[in-house]
Amino acid sequence: MISKNGGRSSISSTPSLTSLVVSKEHLLKVWVKLDPSKMELDVTNQPTAIVYEKTDTVDDLKDRIFAKFRNTRWAMENDSFGIGIGCLCECGLEDNILNLQQEQNEVSKSDPMKDQLLHPVPNSAARNVQVEFSRAPSTSWHTPKTCSPRVSNLGSPLPLHANKLHSCTPGSTPLAQLRLGSKDPHAAEPCSLSPVKRGESTMLSRSLNAASVIAPKPNDLPRAQLHQSLLEPDELLINVCKILFGGIATQKAADALIIFSNAEDAYIFDDENIQNDDDGPLIEDMADYKLIVDEEQLRKLSLSNDEESTDHKQAILLLPRGFEGDVNLPSPNVISPSTTMSTHGPSGFTSPTITNAPLVEEGIGLVPCRDPMVQREGSPFLQSAMEAVTTESITRDKVFPKINVLVVEDNMINQAILSSFLRKHKISYKAAKNGLEAVEKWKEGGIHLILMDLGLPILSGIDAAKEIRKLEKVNGIGTTVRSNTGSQNELGLEPRRSFSSKAPVIIVALTASNSQSDKTEALLAGCNDYLTKPVNLDWLTRKITEWGCMQALIDFNDWKEANDRITSGPDRDLSHKVDKSSFSEAKKGNAKQEVSHLSNLINGKHR
Amino acid sequence: MSSIPTPEGVINWDTLNEIVSMDEDSPDFSKNLIIQYFDQAATTFDQIQEELDGKCELEQLASLGHFLRGSSAALGLQRIAWACERIQNLGRKREGSIRGQTVPDSHYAQLITEALAYARTEFIAAKAELSAFYGSEL
Numbered sequence: 001m002i003s004k005n006g007g008r009s010s011i012s013s014t015p016s017l018t019s020l021v022v023s024k025e026h027l028l029k030v031w032v033k034l035d036p037s038k039m040e041l042d043v044t045n046q047p048t049a050i051v052y053e054k055t056d057t058v059d060d061l062k063d064r065i066f067a068k069f070r071n072t073r074w075a076m077e078n079d080s081f082g083i084g085i086g087c088l089c090e091c092g093l094e095d096n097i098l099n100l101q102q103e104q105n106e107v108s109k110s111d112p113m114k115d116q117l118l119h120p121v122p123n124s125a126a127r128n129v130q131v132e133f134s135r136a137p138s139t140s141w142h143t144p145k146t147c148s149p150r151v152s153n154l155g156s157p158l159p160l161h162a163n164k165l166h167s168c169t170p171g172s173t174p175l176a177q178l179r180l181g182s183k184d185p186h187a188a189e190p191c192s193l194s195p196v197k198r199g200e201s202t203m204l205s206r207s208l209n210a211a212s213v214i215a216p217k218p219n220d221l222p223r224a225q226l227h228q229s230l231l232e233p234d235e236l237l238i239n240v241c242k243i244l245f246g247g248i249a250t251q252k253a254a255d256a257l258i259i260f261s262n263a264e265d266a267y268i269f270d271d272e273n274i275q276n277d278d279d280g281p282l283i284e285d286m287a288d289y290k291l292i293v294d295e296e297q298l299r300k301l302s303l304s305n306d307e308e309s310t311d312h313k314q315a316i317l318l319l320p321r322g323f324e325g326d327v328n329l330p331s332p333n334v335i336s337p338s339t340t341m342s343t344h345g346p347s348g349f350t351s352p353t354i355t356n357a358p359l360v361e362e363g364i365g366l367v368p369c370r371d372p373m374v375q376r377e378g379s380p381f382l383q384s385a386m387e388a389v390t391t392e393s394i395t396r397d398k399v400f401p402k403i404n405v406l407v408v409e410d411n412m413i414n415q416a417i418l419s420s421f422l423r424k425h426k427i428s429y430k431a432a433k434n435g436l437e438a439v440e441k442w443k444e445g446g447i448h449l450i451l452m453d454l455g456l457p458i459l460s461g462i463d464a465a466k467e468i469r470k471l472e473k474v475n476g477i478g479t480t481v482r483s484n485t486g487s488q489n490e491l492g493l494e495p496r497r498s499f500s501s502k503a504p505v506i507i508v509a510l511t512a513s514n515s516q517s518d519k520t521e522a523l524l525a526g527c528n529d530y531l532t533k534p535v536n537l538d539w540l541t542r543k544i545t546e547w548g549c550m551q552a553l554i555d556f557n558d559w560k561e562a563n564d565r566i567t568s569g570p571d572r573d574l575s576h577k578v579d580k581s582s583f584s585e586a587k588k589g590n591a592k593q594e595v596s597h598l599s600n601l602i603n604g605k606h607r
Numbered sequence: 608m609s610s611i612p613t614p615e616g617v618i619n620w621d622t623l624n625e626i627v628s629m630d631e632d633s634p635d636f637s638k639n640l641i642i643q644y645f646d647q648a649a650t651t652f653d654q655i656q657e658e659l660d661g662k663c664e665l666e667q668l669a670s671l672g673h674f675l676r677g678s679s680a681a682l683g684l685q686r687i688a689w690a691c692e693r694i695q696n697l698g699r700k701r702e703g704s705i706r707g708q709t710v711p712d713s714h715y716a717q718l719i720t721e722a723l724a725y726a727r728t729e730f731i732a733a734k735a736e737l738s739a740f741y742g743s744e745l
Contacts, residue, residue: 413644413678417626424632455673512677513692534680534688537625 027051028248030241031256032065032085034074047256052237058085059233065259074261084260086230087244228260401548403448405429408438408464409510410456414533418451421537427544435459439467442505448551449544450507451531454522462525465507469526472504503554506547510535611692614685617732622683638741644678645745648687648730651675655694655723663716669698672719675726684733690726694719 033047050064062080069075231240238248245251405422409415410433422429430447432438436459438452450468454461509522509530522530529547531539627637655671658664672694679688696702703718704710738745 409677411647411674411678411681413640413647414681416640416643417629417681420629420633420636424629453677455670455677457670512673512680512695533677534622534683536622 028054028056028238028241029251030061030237031251031253032061032259033256035258035260047253049253054236054238056237057233058231058235058237058240061085061237062233078261082261084228084230085257086228086260087258088228228258230260231257400425400427400545401552403427403544403548403551404446405544406432406438406441406447406450408432408435408450408452408456408461410434410453414453414535418535418540421540422544425541425544433457435461435464435467438464439471442468443471447505448503449547450505451510451540452507452527453510453512453533454518455512461509462521465509465522465525465527468505468507477504503551506551508543508547611689614689617684617686617729617736619683619685622681622685624683626682638745641682641737641741642745644682644684645730645734647678648675652723652727652730655719659716659720659723663712665698665700665712665715665719667698668716668719669695672696672698672722684729686729687726687733690722690729693722694726697722 029049029051031047031049034045036045048068050061050068052061052064056064059080062083062085065083066075066078066080240257241248241251244257245255405427407415407418407422407429409418409431415431415433419429419431430441430444432441433456435456438450438456438461439459441447442450450465452461452465456464459467506529507527509519509525509527510533511518511522511530512533514532519530529543531543623637626640630636630638651671651674655668658668658671672691676688676691676695679685679691693702697715697719700715703715705714734745
């Protein structure tokens with residue numbers, strides 16, 4: 001919340017300091033209060049005195065207000081771009097326009113009407129006109145939707161822009177005409193909203209250097225209509241006070257300036273306005289109001305209230321597109337009861353805070369958004385569709401990891417079944433009939449996964465698993481750096497051919513019974529996993545995929561080398577170092593494939 | 608004999624169909640496998656009988672039971688597998704004991720003989736059913 005005038009304003013300056021600098025008699029103070037029309041009836045809304053410095057502008061006042069109410073809910077829900085300081089003005093000059101909406105003419109300033117009318121003041125020529133009426137004469141209000149009209153409307157970051165905006169409707173009100181006619185900013189007496197000055201107030205003139213709107217004499221304008229008048233953010237606060245209240249110390253609490261807030265703004269427009277609004281149907285804006293449900297989000301967004309912020313961009317991108325063209329689209333899902341002001345209907349004001357709201361998933365999913373980014377990231381529908389594809393085609397057939405499996409089965413029937421299964425899925429395998437043979441085949445190297453029957457003759461599966469783990473330890477596989485580089489290992493085997501993988505082999509036990517003791521025994525012997533016989537081929541598929549992918553990820557290079565050796569024969573073994581670079585591309589592709597597949601597995605999506 | 612109930616059908620077709628589905632890649636794969644199995648089963652039954660008649664080593668009987676059980680289960684011949692499991696467990700004295708008594712090995716051998724008889728019966732039933740399935744005498 002750094003105002004553009006932040007350089008000379010100082011939130012942290014203390015009152016005592018201020019008084020020294022500014023005035024002998026008084027601290028400079030201005031009474032402010034929240035817009036009473038937005039308040040719940042039962043909420044007290046006391047005017048508050050804000051101490052300011054001589055050089056403070058209206059924008060600085062905003063900062064001071066936020067500083068003062070730093071820890072309140074109000075401060076969290078609003079930001080300096082979303083509020084405007086001003087007053088309610090009974091300006092009868094606009095009667096011809098205002099009559100339609102006029103409902104309560106007699107309401108006094110201290111008890112303003114609920115139905116505020118917002119009148120942007122068309123003042124293309126006005127350098128010094130401070131007043132910004134908020135009522136949008138239909139479309140002009142929403143015109144610059146791509147560049148955050150809500151911000152510019154309040155003039156804080158882009159006052160010039162705001163003026164341009166207003167100039168879109170020159171002469172739309174008599175008020176504007178009058179203003180344009182007036183030239184000397186200081187010549188005319190300001191319209192005062194203060195009872196003190198009411199009697200003296202003259203016809204509205206754009207001269208009001210600080211004053212906002214001008215409330216002509218009540219007698220002159222019996223049908224005077226209350227409406228918001230915002231002070232120009234650049235205006236010196238001290239001047240505002242002087243002009244509005246006749247002096248820097250004459251403001252009374254009852255005349256408090258009003259803090260208009262956009263955040264929860266909710267004015268009722270007539271139907272015509274809504275229908276005429278081509279740019280962003282108001283009802284849809286309202287739907288977006290509901291997206292923020294917790295104050296934490298709000299505050300965060302307020303802090304990053306920056307044109308460049310990604311949140312902001314996202315919001316602007318998403319808002320109109322998803323909803324465009326159909327007023328009746330807004331889904332009930334995004335309406336949350338937390339938006340207390342929504343009962344007032346749509347508003348011409350839409351806060352930047354609100355448009356910054358992160359989109360909830362339902363919000364995106366329900367709306368046929370044309371933004372491909374959103375579709376890719378946001379739509380749950382799309383996601384599930386993609387998952388279906390992945391599950392169906394990829395998991396089953398295409399992405400079996402290229403691993404070498406050792407099937408250890410003494411029963412030829414089972415051996416045949418498993419072998420046939422592996423062959424069918426183009427997984428290379430070796431077979432062993434007993435534990436001893438299993439250990440020997442494992443020593444030959446290149447095995448990633450062993451399917452080990454436990455009830456084996458000669459050397460049982462349990463003992464074979466223990467033996468393999470022991471040898472792995474001796475040879476430093478899976479523990480530290482390979483230890484067999486220095487000399488021949490104790491088995492007298494040629495190192496790389498024997499233990500080509502740094503990763504320990506995965507042993508999946510095939511337990512004949514479902515008993516827990518068998519499983520425990522298997523795991524204790526060093527098996528990583530188990531399958532209960534009869535082996536369900538679906539489960540076998542899963543195990544091979546899971547463990548195979550794991551192996552591939554654990555030690556990709558060795559896996560790749562071994563894989564290469566198997567596909568190309570032993571000669572390749574000698575040359576594989578040479579053309580390592582040539583298949584680095586393939587590596588990447590494969591790794592990607594495996595990783596994506598693994599993520600499927602982790603998410604439990606495959607069958 | 609055992610707390611584990613006898614399976615309902617002679618053949619668990621869920622399991623066998625998995626094997627049969629592999630015929631797509633290699634025709635008659637399942638049929639040849641079944642034929643191979645029947646050979647194996649007949650041989651194993653004879654070995655069990657020999658053992659019962661000969662040394663009657665329970666551990667060896669259990670091993671034979673385990674062996675045939677594996678292939679039987681893999682092919683979905685669940686009743687034979689069930690009988691083999693009995694033989695295996697009896698051979699390891701994991702079932703069939705009488706509480707509070709020390710029973711001689713002959714007690715287990717007797718029970719194994721009964722289980723083997725049951726297995727042979729189921730073997731015949733399975734052969735009949737599968738012969739019908741393949742439309743040829745197996």
